[in-house]
Amino acid sequence: MKHFNADLHLHSRFSIGTSPQMDLPHMSDAARIKGVDILGTSDCLYGPWLEELESSLEKSGDRYEFEGIAYVIEAEVETTVGGRVHHLILFPSFSSAHELRDIILEHGYSQLTSGRPQLKIAPEGLFSLVRDVGALVGPSHAFTPWTSMYAAYDSIHDCYGENAKHVTFLELGLSADTQMASKLAELDSCAFVSFSDAHSPSPEKLGREITRFALRRASFREINRALQGVNGREVVLNVGLDPREGKYHLTGCRRCKKAYKLEDIIIDGRVLKTCPGCGGPLKIGVKDRIRLLTLKSHELSVARRPPYVHAVPLMEILKAMKQSQRMNVKKVYEALIQRFDNEIAILIDAPLTSVEQQHPQLAEILARFRRDAIDFEFVGRGGWYGKIKI
Ligand SMILES: [Zn+2]
Ligand SMILES: [Zn+2]
Incomplete structure (x- = not known):
């Protein structure tokens, strides 16, 4: 088994607020300098980018590659039914991505006119569609207080319904690490992955979080096995920012930047939405969000997790x-x-x-x-x- 560093959540130049250099040559160059062996293609449901990917990536067996860097066909989508939640989708092939595109367009879930499309569907329904085309889906930056699973729902079951038990991975996001997330026993059957969500190929963005896999080769099929920990394939290491560096680690005010302890902003069982100091918007930090969630459940996690190493670019x-x-x-x-x-x-x-x-x-x-x-x-x-x- 060989070790591969992977960053499977990126956004192409077709997403909002991304660098015009988010194309395959720049992404691949950046990966080489960072030491990332496998990249996500990003945004593969967006037609013009999908076309570019199909004409540029070389295929050998079940492995896609551009100038020595392996690629996994990947996209992030937002579901808007039952709250706005971002999900990361990994596809085995271009044909699988095309199949999902066709279903989405046919049912009018979205017109797919942007890099990260909004789909008028609930997460449970999305999971079924994705599974039917042989792809994988899990929550991206699951703890961020915006557009994430735990922003919109109190449990993975509330989010994905009966499909929750089949979710094989969860992306930790920049504000959480394994130590924090493993407090939630309901995640015991999910592998934790850490990816950059980079919008530019700068060495401060791309590869700032990576997951190291033990695989036979750099392909979707092998990664799928590793996420389930079968036949010796596994996640061996997560590398990412110290969550204290993330934008939403503590609970704090967007306007005056003051941090608050959870007990100081819960009044009569309700969490305040505005800063008691300046009236600005108050955002619950990831640390406190996880504390609130664990207060409801008394189950203890028993999952064995690989180490999470904190690093900054x-x-x-x-x-x-x-x-x-x-x-x-x-x-x-x-x-x-x-x-x-x-x-x-x-x-x-x-x-x-x-x-x-x-x-x-x-x-x-x-x-x-x-x-x-x-x-x-x-x-x-x-x-x-x-x-x-x-
Ligand atoms: Zn996202
Ligand atoms: Zn304030």
């Missing part, structure tokens, strides 16, 4: 280091990539002694990351990203 670390010392961030970055081949090797796998030879201060910072001993200047809340202290 190397460029971000170098930029923070630059505040206290003169350096050419771009040059240092390029020299490090040249020496270690890719970014994930530097952040996760390289022996610290060899990083030390190249850059002693960076080795010190990475040591703190790998021990999970990073401090924060500002913990994310209310839509504001957290800021690490270097």
Whole structure:
């Protein structure tokens, strides 16, 4: 079995608010520098992009590839019946993606005129459609307080109904990690995946969260097996941001950025929607959302989970280091990539002694990351990203 780093949730240049460089050449170049072996195609239900993918990706057996990077046919959709929820769909083939497109258009669930389409259907119905074309679906950024499963529903069963027991994966999203999500016993049969949801090929976005799989080769079929943990295929590692960096870790005010403890904003059993300080919009953080959900259930999780390593993009670390010392961030970055081949090797796998030879201060910072001993200047809340202290 070989290890593959995968980032299977991206958005192409056809989605709203994305970089015009989200095309296959730029995405593939970025993946190589990051050390990502398998990318999601993004937005494959959108006609013009699907056409471009079909004419550009090479197929060998059940594996798709562009210039040495493997691709899984992928799209994110939003269901709008019963609340707005985002779902990640992984397809075995282009024909499967076409089948789903045809069904969606035929039934008028959507006109499919954007990269991430809104479908007039409930999650349970979506699950059945996706299963019928041989594809996989699970909640994306499941804990985000907008457009996510746990924003709209209190349980995976409420969301997917009778199909909940067949959901094989859940995307953690930038504001949650395995430690937080595994408090929910109802998720025991789902593999946790971490992907970037990148809107640009910048090394600070693409691959900022990845899932490492043990597979025979980089294909949908193998990933499907790994998500179910069969025949030695499995998820071996999640890598992602410290949830404190995410925009919605704590409960906080969008306007004045003040953080609140859960007990201070529950009045007469109701959670306040506006900031007691300034009247701005208050958003429940992921940490508190999970606490509220676990208060309802007394089941304990028994799932064995692979480790989740907190990491931030190397460029971000170098930029923070630059505040206290003169350096050419771009040059240092390029020299490090040249020496270690890719970014994930530097952040996760390289022996610290060899990083030390190249850059002693960076080795010190990475040591703190790998021990999970990073401090924060500002913990994310209310839509504001957290800021690490270097
Ligand atoms: Zn989304
Ligand atoms: Zn406020």
